[in-house]
Amino acid sequence: MRVVCAPTLILISVTICCSLTEKLSNGSSPNIIIMLMDDMGWGDLGVLGQPSKETPNLDAMAAQGILLTNFYTANPLCSPSRAALLTGRLPVRNGFYTTNAHARNAYTPQEIVGGISKDEILLPEMLKKNGYISKIVGKWHLGHRPQYLPLEHGFDEWFGSPNCHFGPYNSSVRPNIPVYNNSEMIGRYFEDFKIDLRTGESNLTRMYLMEGLDFIRRQTEAKQPFFLYWAADATHSPVYASKSFLGKSQRGRYGDAVMELDYSVGQILSLLQKLGIEKNTFVFFTSDNGAALMSGPQESMSTFLYLEVDLNRFLLICVIMRFMQLHASGSSGGSNGPFLCGKETTFEGGMREPAIAWWPGHIKGGAVSLQPANVMDLFTTSLALAGISPPDDRTLDGLDLTPVLLNGSHQLDNRPIFFYRGNEMMAVRLGQYKAHYWTWSNSLEELKEGINFCPGQEVPGVTTHDQKEHTLQPLIFHLGRDPGEKYPLSVLSKEYEEVLRSVSAVVQQHQKTLVPGMPQLNMCDLAVMNWSPPGCEKLGKCLKPPTSAPWKCNWPH
Amino acid sequence: MRVVCAPTLILISVTICCSLTEKLSNGSSPNIIIMLMDDMGWGDLGVLGQPSKETPNLDAMAAQGILLTNFYTANPLCSPSRAALLTGRLPVRNGFYTTNAHARNAYTPQEIVGGISKDEILLPEMLKKNGYISKIVGKWHLGHRPQYLPLEHGFDEWFGSPNCHFGPYNSSVRPNIPVYNNSEMIGRYFEDFKIDLRTGESNLTRMYLMEGLDFIRRQTEAKQPFFLYWAADATHSPVYASKSFLGKSQRGRYGDAVMELDYSVGQILSLLQKLGIEKNTFVFFTSDNGAALMSGPQESMSTFLYLEVDLNRFLLICVIMRFMQLHASGSSGGSNGPFLCGKETTFEGGMREPAIAWWPGHIKGGAVSLQPANVMDLFTTSLALAGISPPDDRTLDGLDLTPVLLNGSHQLDNRPIFFYRGNEMMAVRLGQYKAHYWTWSNSLEELKEGINFCPGQEVPGVTTHDQKEHTLQPLIFHLGRDPGEKYPLSVLSKEYEEVLRSVSAVVQQHQKTLVPGMPQLNMCDLAVMNWSPPGCEKLGKCLKPPTSAPWKCNWPH
Numbered sequence A, B: 001m002r003v004v005c006a007p008t009l010i011l012i013s014v015t016i017c018c019s020l021t022e023k024l025s026n027g028s029s030p031n032i033i034i035m036l037m038d039d040m041g042w043g044d045l046g047v048l049g050q051p052s053k054e055t056p057n058l059d060a061m062a063a064q065g066i067l068l069t070n071f072y073t074a075n076p077l078c079s080p081s082r083a084a085l086l087t088g089r090l091p092v093r094n095g096f097y098t099t100n101a102h103a104r105n106a107y108t109p110q111e112i113v114g115g116i117s118k119d120e121i122l123l124p125e126m127l128k129k130n131g132y133i134s135k136i137v138g139k140w141h142l143g144h145r146p147q148y149l150p151l152e153h154g155f156d157e158w159f160g161s162p163n164c165h166f167g168p169y170n171s172s173v174r175p176n177i178p179v180y181n182n183s184e185m186i187g188r189y190f191e192d193f194k195i196d197l198r199t200g201e202s203n204l205t206r207m208y209l210m211e212g213l214d215f216i217r218r219q220t221e222a223k224q225p226f227f228l229y230w231a232a233d234a235t236h237s238p239v240y241a242s243k244s245f246l247g248k249s250q251r252g253r254y255g256d257a258v259m260e261l262d263y264s265v266g267q268i269l270s271l272l273q274k275l276g277i278e279k280n281t282f283v284f285f286t287s288d289n290g291a292a293l294m295s296g297p298q299e300s301m302s303t304f305l306y307l308e309v310d311l312n313r314f315l316l317i318c319v320i321m322r323f324m325q326l327h328a329s330g331s332s333g334g335s336n337g338p339f340l341c342g343k344e345t346t347f348e349g350g351m352r353e354p355a356i357a358w359w360p361g362h363i364k365g366g367a368v369s370l371q372p373a374n375v376m377d378l379f380t381t382s383l384a385l386a387g388i389s390p391p392d393d394r395t396l397d398g399l400d401l402t403p404v405l406l407n408g409s410h411q412l413d414n415r416p417i418f419f420y421r422g423n424e425m426m427a428v429r430l431g432q433y434k435a436h437y438w439t440w441s442n443s444l445e446e447l448k449e450g451i452n453f454c455p456g457q458e459v460p461g462v463t464t465h466d467q468k469e470h471t472l473q474p475l476i477f478h479l480g481r482d483p484g485e486k487y488p489l490s491v492l493s494k495e496y497e498e499v500l501r502s503v504s505a506v507v508q509q510h511q512k513t514l515v516p517g518m519p520q521l522n523m524c525d526l527a528v529m530n531w532s533p534p535g536c537e538k539l540g541k542c543l544k545p546p547t548s549a550p551w552k553c554n555w556p557h
Helices: A008-027 A057-063 A078-088 A125-126 A204-221 A253-274 A300-308 A315-327 A377-387 A402-404 A444-448 A494-513 B004-026 B057-065 B079-089 B123-128 B204-221 B253-276 B301-309 B313-327 B375-386 B402-404 B444-448 B494-513
Strands: A032-035 A066-068 A135-141 A157-161 A178-181 A186-187 A226-231 A283-286 A356-358 A367-369 A417-421 A424-430 A433-436 A475-478 B031-037 B065-067 B133-139 B155-159 B178-181 B184-188 B226-231 B279-289 B354-358 B367-369 B417-421 B426-429 B434-437 B477-478
Touching: A008 A204, A008 B065, A032 A204, A032 A253, A057 A078, A057 A253, A057 A283, A057 A356, A078 A125, A078 A377, A125 A135, A125 A226, A125 A377, A135 A204, A157 A204, A204 A226, A204 A253, A253 A283, A283 A377, A377 A402, A424 A494, A433 A494, A444 B004, A444 B204, B031 B079, B031 B204, B031 B253, B031 B375, B057 B279, B057 B354, B057 B375, B079 B123, B079 B375, B123 B133, B123 B226, B123 B375, B133 B204, B155 B204, B204 B226, B253 B279, B375 B402, B426 B494, B434 B494, B477 B494
Parallel strands: A032 A226, A032 A283, A066 A367, A135 A157, A135 A226, B031 B226, B031 B279, B065 B367, B133 B155, B133 B226
Antiparallel strands: A066 A356, A157 A178, A178 A186, A283 A356, A417 A424, A424 A433, A433 A475, B065 B354, B155 B178, B178 B184, B279 B354, B417 B426, B426 B434, B434 B477
């Protein structure tokens, strides 16, 4: 066991960061592409053990690049995870969390009042300093009110949507989600952009692919360094795929969606090679959180419930999930491989993500890195690659991974990984050890209604159905020997004692110096929904909002 | 869903078999190497999702060969699985089962009276017909009394042991397991062949590697077609590795053992290439059953219990496992990836195996086959490769996989895979569907004592702790959508109805025509233990057996 104390760690990271920024800034800055999947699990890639092996392009990407098997998100839910990636900061710092109740996951449904604060600096804003043009394709999820949209936060272009593709909704009660082209909506899901909930057919992934390819072509022609944030959402419930992929996998609709996303990744990498810019384009593939183990409309009837219930989305989801567990003919959610539980939880299944970095000529092909890393590192790493110094007026949680990615021999083994659920640090990983200070899967009340974030898995005292505190004596797992978090170290062992000493020092340092951001995900209001997004007039698609009546959002998980 | 009835299936297999046997017999017969691991799990290979990625050589073997992700053993326990591989027949046919109780796994501990029947024809016996020389390196496990040993059943050479490497034993109560060189013992485990239970150090895998390499070299020099059955046992409890591998993995001793086995595979493939015989050597890698989820002496104290308890090995194992669950600091068993439960069970975790076929110039590199296949196919496939007609006086359960391996486009999707536990057909797979006619993990009594074949996993009504009968209404899973066997199809669905119809026809046909072999694993006797194996006189290692007092073996699982 090798653990170092927090101050040493910080010193190391600063040293590496500065020296590399310096070095790389002398060369040309590579294009940067971050492909972020939505609810795709660690175990959904062939190279990470999916039995039906649907991802030949991602597997090839791994063979030509470096596979990071210990890569994490910053939160087991989409919005905070995405906010963390783009700010390089934990959600508890950047405001993407709630204080409405203890340790609750929160995100940005239509009724959310908040969004990404103007005080946060996003990656595209930083990249602008070195002349990058940035585009987001797909799901934004950092707030849908005008001041929170991508073009207000550094992106130059956007094709996609501010929220999840839930629906269809009855427009008088709840508007359908808009699709934007840059700063104006160009239609709505289920109205102008079809998603057939019965068949699972939608061309959205195809459209996102085309938008990505077009952006790459245009910037290459203009000899313009670019940042493409490709955030397709096809594996998020309700799962969809283009017609030519439907029925092609052995896993049902979810596998079909994975196949189409994999195909799209292949098309993007191919284009880079065709354009001859692959040696000048850094590509990173990952996902926003663990697979939702009860996601997706396996039974078409479950989706019809969306039509019926419009008042409270969380209640709605409960109803759907309950229906699914009682009647589903199979899970159409993804796979978290050997890990415990899934989305919404701070177990490995909720937080460990597939991750591949690809940069021919710079990253050695076929490499595997066991470096503990996370989405916030993508902020810092991208800046290092672009030769831009990171902001020095705030705490960043990301490390510069370039030593790991470009020179596999260098490992930053002992940097901590924090696992938050809302406002609570549930767990921390240090080296091979993960210490749980709080455990919770989902409430017993929900379980009785059929909601289970750990279906088929139950580790006594670990996958607890109440919020169980272990702060005085954390549950500690060795993730190398026990990646499934099934066998806590004996609290009487010498190993436990030694690990606890190191972990405690890191946790104390973290908590002592933590300055939480203003929580953005506390308030909801039906009046702030997507009634009249910019551009609606041209389309005749403006809807009349109800009177504002804000309430504290109810975050049940 | 495409399912065909059993008669059609048999027709197909016969046709393919004959045409290929004919075709291949005209060319030269390739050498055949079958590498059979012991308790290694599907999820232990990097290419199948092990997070710590300890198997670069196996991953490369898969990249140069074909990976079969739907490959099964014939039984979730070592002896019957090995008997099935070498005879091409289900254990219920070849006699490697018990009728002492319903649906119990049985194997060949030292006190077993039975072994492989003289009436069975083993692969090396068949291969002799075309001039092959055969060697087994490692664990035999088909009976340890003289008439059952490898050289009595077609092998020309043997270096290894008839039983598991349990011990050390007090020689007055129970002899230590002998190590054989051909037909004579050359020492005993823990006496002449060291296994340090405290440190996990043993050179056995290294010795097995050297024996394998030497055999390959000698046969190549002699221009002699050969069959090498390389059956190392390092990942079986108690787990060991050579000193240079200890502490090298992130998974503790188990991962170290995997690394050494992987290294050995690499050395064997390298030698084939160095000798220039890789295009004339068919190599198949797999394992004998799913990973033992509670295997291995993580805590050194647990192994000391072996010294204390000598009367009943099954009781003994219970004691050890109980100790481990209460005190273990982590599992040192392997990983079954996304599958349910492990060794001893007929869930996917007990029966699905890692499988790679490698034959440069004949098998296209980087291929993945989703063909449902099993260890008994290796018998038939090896004969097809060797240009030898399979025995026509008995039912064989193996199919000839050469169309699948050599021409990936050909898939025999609808051949059934039977999942037996002792004398009971617990489940059957047909296409993507698996129907459970009986479910059982392990007894409630054992569970209370800490034995759990599905630790951290519990699927209500599926991982049952009593033998639950579902013969009138089997539990059916779609293994593509639901590889973890967590969501049974609704019995009210049309899909269930259709699948049941097809599966029932196959099961009826199977059960109607099944002629069970004489059960070999019913009787135990302390007098038959390895007291005085052939060769003991030369070594002064003969021990005096007690008076014969046979009893019906107690098979608790």
